Amino acid sequence: MTAPLLELAGLTVDITTEDGGTRTLLDGIDLSLAPGEALGLVGESGSGKSMTMRAVTRLLPRGAAVSGAVRYDGAEVLAMDAGALRRYRDREVGLVFQDPRAHVNPTRRIGAFLIEALVRNRGVGKREALARAAAVLAEVGIDDPQRRLRQYPHEVSGGMLQRVMIASVLLAEPRLILADEPTTALDVTIQREVVGILDRLRRERGMGMVFITHDLDLALAVCGRVAVMYAGRIVELRSADTLHERAAHPYTLGLLGSRPSIDERAQRLTAIPGRPVSAFESGPGCAFAPRCGFATAQCETTPPALAEFDDGLVRCSRVEEIHAARTEATA
Amino acid sequence: MNAGNAVEVRGLSKHFKAHHAVVDVDFDVPAGGSLGIVGESGSGKTTVARMLVGLERPTSGTIAVMGRDRSAPARGARERGRRARELQIVFQDPYTSLDPSQSARAAVEEVLRHHGRDLSLTQQLVDQVGLTERQASARPRDLSGGQRQRVAIARALAASPKVLILDEAVSALDVSIQAQVLNLLADIRTETGIAYLLISHDLAVVRQLCDTVLVLRRGRVVEQGDCATVLDAPAQEYTRALREAVPVPGWRVSA
Amino acid sequence: MNRTKKLWQRANTTLGRSGMLAGGFLLVVLLAAVLAPLVAPADPNQSSLLDSYAGPSGAHLLGADGIGRDLLSRLIFGARTSLLGPALVVGVSLLLGIPLALLASWYGGWVDGVIARVFDLVYALPGLLLAVLTVALFGPGLTPAVVALSIAYIPFLARIVRAAARQQRVSPYVDALAVQGFGVLRITVRHILRNIVPVVVGQAAIAFGYALLDLASLSYLGLAVQAPTPDWGVMVSDSDALLKGYWLQVLAPGVLIVLTVLALTVVGARISGEKPPGYLRRRRPAGAALKDRAENDRTPVGAAA
Numbered sequence: 078m079t080a081p082l083l084e085l086a087g088l089t090v091d092i093t094t095e096d097g098g099t100r101t102l103l104d105g106i107d108l109s110l111a112p113g114e115a116l117g118l119v120g121e122s123g124s125g126k127s128m129t130m131r132a133v134t135r136l137l138p139r140g141a142a143v144s145g146a147v148r149y150d151g152a153e154v155l156a157m158d159a160g161a162l163r164r165y166r167d168r169e170v171g172l173v174f175q176d177p178r179a180h181v182n183p184t185r186r187i188g189a190f191l192i193e194a195l196v197r198n199r200g201v202g203k204r205e206a207l208a209r210a211a212a213v214l215a216e217v218g219i220d221d222p223q224r225r226l227r228q229y230p231h232e233v234s235g236g237m238l239q240r241v242m243i244a245s246v247l248l249a250e251p252r253l254i255l256a257d258e259p260t261t262a263l264d265v266t267i268q269r270e271v272v273g274i275l276d277r278l279r280r281e282r283g284m285g286m287v288f289i290t291h292d293l294d295l296a297l298a299v300c301g302r303v304a305v306m307y308a309g310r311i312v313e314l315r316s317a318d319t320l321h322e323r324a325a326h327p328y329t330l331g332l333l334g335s336r337p338s339i340d341e342r343a344q345r346l347t348a349i350p351g352r353p354v355s356a357f358e359s360g361p362g363c364a365f366a367p368r369c370g371f372a373t374a375q376c377e378t379t380p381p382a383l384a385e386f387d388d389g390l391v392r393c394s395r396v397e398e399i400h401a402a403r404t405e406a407t408a
Numbered sequence: 409m410n411a412g413n414a415v416e417v418r419g420l421s422k423h424f425k426a427h428h429a430v431v432d433v434d435f436d437v438p439a440g441g442s443l444g445i446v447g448e449s450g451s452g453k454t455t456v457a458r459m460l461v462g463l464e465r466p467t468s469g470t471i472a473v474m475g476r477d478r479s480a481p482a483r484g485a486r487e488r489g490r491r492a493r494e495l496q497i498v499f500q501d502p503y504t505s506l507d508p509s510q511s512a513r514a515a516v517e518e519v520l521r522h523h524g525r526d527l528s529l530t531q532q533l534v535d536q537v538g539l540t541e542r543q544a545s546a547r548p549r550d551l552s553g554g555q556r557q558r559v560a561i562a563r564a565l566a567a568s569p570k571v572l573i574l575d576e577a578v579s580a581l582d583v584s585i586q587a588q589v590l591n592l593l594a595d596i597r598t599e600t601g602i603a604y605l606l607i608s609h610d611l612a613v614v615r616q617l618c619d620t621v622l623v624l625r626r627g628r629v630v631e632q633g634d635c636a637t638v639l640d641a642p643a644q645e646y647t648r649a650l651r652e653a654v655p656v657p658g659w660r661v662s663a
Numbered sequence: 664m665n666r667t668k669k670l671w672q673r674a675n676t677t678l679g680r681s682g683m684l685a686g687g688f689l690l691v692v693l694l695a696a697v698l699a700p701l702v703a704p705a706d707p708n709q710s711s712l713l714d715s716y717a718g719p720s721g722a723h724l725l726g727a728d729g730i731g732r733d734l735l736s737r738l739i740f741g742a743r744t745s746l747l748g749p750a751l752v753v754g755v756s757l758l759l760g761i762p763l764a765l766l767a768s769w770y771g772g773w774v775d776g777v778i779a780r781v782f783d784l785v786y787a788l789p790g791l792l793l794a795v796l797t798v799a800l801f802g803p804g805l806t807p808a809v810v811a812l813s814i815a816y817i818p819f820l821a822r823i824v825r826a827a828a829r830q831q832r833v834s835p836y837v838d839a840l841a842v843q844g845f846g847v848l849r850i851t852v853r854h855i856l857r858n859i860v861p862v863v864v865g866q867a868a869i870a871f872g873y874a875l876l877d878l879a880s881l882s883y884l885g886l887a888v889q890a891p892t893p894d895w896g897v898m899v900s901d902s903d904a905l906l907k908g909y910w911l912q913v914l915a916p917g918v919l920i921v922l923t924v925l926a927l928t929v930v931g932a933r934i935s936g937e938k939p940p941g942y943l944r945r946r947r948p949a950g951a952a953l954k955d956r957a958e959n960d961r962t963p964v965g966a967a968a
Contacts, residue, residue: 121582122553235449264448264609269653269661276661291583294655321657335587337616339639339654345594346616348587352552368584461842485846492844505835507854519843560839567843 080151081109082285083133083253087145090125090132090309100357102128104309105145107383112252113283115276117296117317119332120306123355126289128309130255133287134170135162149253167198171246171284173275175258177238181230188226191245213244217274236267243274247282254279254286261290272299293332297321305329308364309356315389325391325400327369363394371399414439414571414603415460415495420469422455422627429455431627432469437571442597442604444614444635446650447624453607456624457575460605461497474570493523496564500576502556506548512559513544519566529566536599537562538592554585558592565596571603578613590616611654615639623647682933685926692923696742705733707740707893716909728912729904738915741893745920748809748887749874753820753867755813760821761863765851768828779825782818790815791877798886805878808887812877816870823866823935827859865935872927879920895920 090103103125110116118126131137133147135154147154149169157165174180181190191213192206201209207226214222217240230238239259246254256275260268276299279286290296296303297317305313305328313326324330334347351368363381366372373395381394393399415437422430430452437443447453458464460471462482470479473494482488499505507515516530534544537558548556557577564572574593578586594617597604608614614621615635622632623646631644642648678686695702704724714731717723725734767778790812797811798804831837832855840850856863881887882896890897895916904912 121584265611265653266448266649272661292655293583294657294659297657298655298659298661332583335584337587337590337612339612339615339651339656342616342635346587346591348591349584350588352554352585353582461838463838463841482844485844488844488846490844492842495842497839497842499835499839501835505839507836507840507858509858510854522843522845563839563843 079111081148082112082114082150083108083110083287084148085109085129085133085146086148088129088132088147089144090128090137091142091144092138093140093142099142100355102141102309102356103132104356106309106311108304108311108314110253110285110287112285113279114302115279115286115288115300117300117303118287118289118306119291119293119296119303121291121353123308123353123358124306125309125356126306127257129306130172130257130287130289133255134166134172167194168249169251169253171249171251171254173239173242173246173254173256173259175261177235177242178230180242181238183230185229186226187228187230187233187241190230191226191241191248194245195248209248210244213247214241216247216278217241217244218270219244234267236263236271239263239267239271240274243271243278247278250282252284254284255289256286257289258291259288260295261292268295275299293320294336305332308354308359310364310392311383311390312365312392313389314383319388323387323389325386325389325396326365326393327371327399328365331368363392371395412438414441414474415443415605416470416472417456417460418470420456420459420471421467422452422459422464423467429627430459433624433627433629435622435629435632437603437605438619439570440597440601440603441620442606442618444606444608444618444621445624446608446611446614446621448609448650450626451624452627453624454575455627457497457573457605457607460573461495462491489523492567492569494569495571495573496567496569497573497575498557498560498564498577500579502553502560502580503548505560506556506563508548511545511547512539512551512562515559515563516566519563523567525566525568533562533566536565536596538588552585554581554589557581557589561589561592561596565600565602569602571605573605573607574617575607576609577606579608579610586613593617611639611651623650678930678933681929685929688922688926689930692742692919693746695739696746699739699743703733703736703739705736707732707736708891709733716904716907719911725915726909726911728898728901729907729909734912734915737893737898738895738919741895741898741916742919744805744888744892744894745875745879745896745923748805748878749871751809752812752816752874752878753871755809756816756820756870757863757867759813760817761824761856763817764821764824765828765856768825768832768855769847769851771829771832775825779822782822782825785815786818786822788815791880794877794881795886798881803886803889805887808878808881812874816874819870819873820863820866824859824863827862828855831855831858862935865931865933868927868931868934870931872924872931875927876920876924 085106085108088103088106089101091099091101094100106129108116118129120126132143133154137143143155149165154165188207188210191210192203195201195206195209196203210226211222214225219225219237219240225233259275260271263271272295275286288296288299297320300317303315303317303320304311305326307328313324313329315323321333324333331347331349335349337343337346349368354364356364360377362377362379363372366376369376376394379394381392383390383392386396387400413436417433417435420430420433433456435443445453445456455464459466462478465481466479470477472478476494478491482491512534513530516533517527520527520529539555539558539562543551543555548559551559578589581589590613593604596602604617606614606617618635620633621635621638623630623638623644625646630646631638631642638647639651642651675683709732711731714723714727715729717727717731719726723733723735727733728737763778767775793815794808794811797807801807837850837855840854878887879896879899882894883900885900888894888897898916899913901912
């Protein structure tokens with residue numbers, strides 16, 4: 078058992094509102110990521126998947142109060158001073174976002190963008206930095222990297238720019254990649270290439286990756302383990318290989334039933350009624366209870382704990398009954 | 409003209425200066441049928457939709473809806489109203505496709521009044537798209553994305569169109585909400601016999617909602633035909649690549 | 664009662680602390696102008712030479728001017744002419760400017776180009792100069808001054824309206840309305856204009872302040888409102904009082920002009936959705952913080968690399 082690269086324990090994020098009240102956005106997230114592992118965080122709006130990533134890098138909105146622990150390689154991120162935090166963000170963590178265009182300076186060439194951190198923070202010579210940038214561009218499957226280095230962001234496509242972003246992350250040689258919906262804005266064929274590149278590089282370089290997405294099937298394709306989030310909590314955590322067969326939480330089951338299949342037309346999709354809520358909108362009991370077909374009066378009042386079930390973790394007090402009923406129905 | 413077709417498009421092209429957005433596209437939507445137009449960004453699928461509803465003018469080619477030509481801009485209010493009652497559209501972004509100062513009820517009533525329809529239909533439409541009393545009276549900013557999209561659907565249906573264009577209408581929604589709206593759209597089609605033209609990048613959504621499909625790439629038709637045939641046994645390399653790129657159960661990036 | 668409370672709350676959130684203060688001040692000025700005959704302690708034109716340059720006293724709260732007219736009463740009645748002029752200017756400019764702005768934003772292309780260039784041209788003319796020229800042609804008085812300023816203020820209002828309307832024009836909801844077969848007039852007036860009302864009102868309030876200042880300047884020069892009609896601008900120009908060391912008569916209308924213009928600017932900016940400067944801002948609500956996160960967090964890949 079190797080020491081985890083990243084460990085979240087009881088991570089909670091509250092936001093102070095206008096009237097002085099607090100709103101919970103994340104409620105007790107426990108996660109650990111081994112070096113070289115890929116972990117998926119899947120959820121809908123308000124689930125807290127992006128907030129988790131923000132908490133890991135301490136890029137939180139003003140007025141946010143964080144409690145719990147974020148440990149990177151044994152060091153407590155939440156306790157880091159400014160210098161340590163900068164080193165951690167600069168060298169250890171690489172971030173890939175949904176919209177690469179919002180994260181590059183449109184007036185600077187791709188080459189200048191890529192070498193900036195190397196030259197400024199690491200004291201690498203310009204010529205050397207450009208050579209490294211070209212090598213990394215080639216590594217993310219960009220032809221003719223010399224020409225790309227001289228181009229401006231608006232001259233390349235979204236898929237190409239996302240590869241440039243990945244290249245810029247690689248230049249820092251981080252040990253952890255946080256990818257927040259990195260392919261959502263891309264076409265499926267480009268998405269396939271980009272996740273392929275992320276996956277190959279992760280393996281080659283032994284980087285840990287947290288892959289955040291709303292697309293459960295994509296997460297299953299990219300990651301070894303997948304955590305399904307709902308209303309600021311993890312509701313199910315399980316190996317990607319078995320999630321389709323063994324999904325036990327009613328919300329995970331609902332997500333699987335909601336997604337239309339490319340292979341056949343469903344008579345009717347098993348949609349989940351209602352809409353996804355944020356942690357602060359949920360009641361005292363199970364956050365999913367109001368939308369859950371299996372909920373009882375007790376579910377509304379008593380919050381379930383994340384407990385082991387069928388080789389995974391599930392946050393549902395009725396999981397065993399539901400599982401039994403489903404096995405019976407299919408048998 | 410085939411009387412069985414709600415929409416007939418022949419040789420449709422659109423050039424923006426030197427850029428050929430749509431090139432010589434032909435397709436039909438049978439009355440009560442459902443055609444999916446699939447393509448990636450830059451395929452011209454949205455331009456096709458905008459030409460059909462008259463927001464763009466075709467460079468060449470003809471468009472006929474319910475047997476009436478609409479290749480040229482409408483002349484006069486009567487003609488505009490008649491076209492509106494033939495074909496309606498629901499846009500992708502539920503956050504900007506509603507007037508921010510109008511409640512669902514007001515939006516639907518305005519359309520009903522405009523087309524000289526009975527205002528008592530408002531309640532029926534609100535119920536049909538599954539909005540509660542409170543949601544129907546709320547401003548768009550107090551509604552979620554899925555609820556707004558229901559409002560947009562109700563507003564489109566208020567004109568009682570024979571064909572509804574769904575321009576990526578479920579793409580911006582959360583998965584669980586997307587399923588609700590897809591079920592709703594299927595129900596509406598069963599109840600009213602309306603024809604759909606679904607513009608989407610999502611093959612699974614097209615499969616769920618459409619009978620026939622047309623694959624567009626860089627403004628040209630790659631292949632078209634029965635949904636099951638095209639998706640299960642693509643004749644073209646591009647369609648195959650498109651299909652294989654979709655993450656499905658058991659699909660792994662690392663081979 | 665509940666309604667009033669709601670209205671108060673809404674005004675409070677829109678205007679903020681400084682805006683509410685400014686709004687309150689404007690309300691007092693407006694009420695004084697409307698109710699002048701009821702609230703003024705004396706006839707503004709009744710002179711009594713005995714009270715010439717009398718200091719503040721029980722009879723004249725702010726004292727009296729050179730020919731013994733009650734200063735407070737003249738200020739109150741002066742509010743009428745001082746507010747009427749700018750109201751006319753803003754009204755006429757809006758009446759002419761809004762249709763042009765909507766036309767430009769709807770059709771775009773060359774229509775927009777022509778209208779925008781005309782706006783630029785008028786914008787380049789100093790309003791005061793135009794007013795002075797008009798007065799030179801038609802003689803002094805409120806009417807020629809108002810007509811000239813109305814024209815000069817059109818671009819000031821219309822350029823903002825055009826930009827706001829343009830933003831609405833490209834919204835899909837406008838496309839949806841067009842597909843429903845609604846006409847241009849209905850879409851622009853009933854939908855687009857309605858949604859940009861805050862921008863129009865806010866900008867109009869700011870323009871009102873500037874017009875008040877311009878008209879006061881013209882009256883000061885003796886080109887607009889003519890003595891003995893009470894008017895703040897005319898009152899400031901009473902240099903005799905200043906020479907005789909009686910500064911209150913000049914200071915009081917001057918302060919009123921400055922405060923009114925300032926208040927209008929503050930209220931106008933708040934209504935059109937401008938954020939108050941940092942030192943006036945209350946603690947930011949969480950919602951705002953969340954919305955702003957995109958701006959706060961521009962440290963991403965570049966910084967990490």
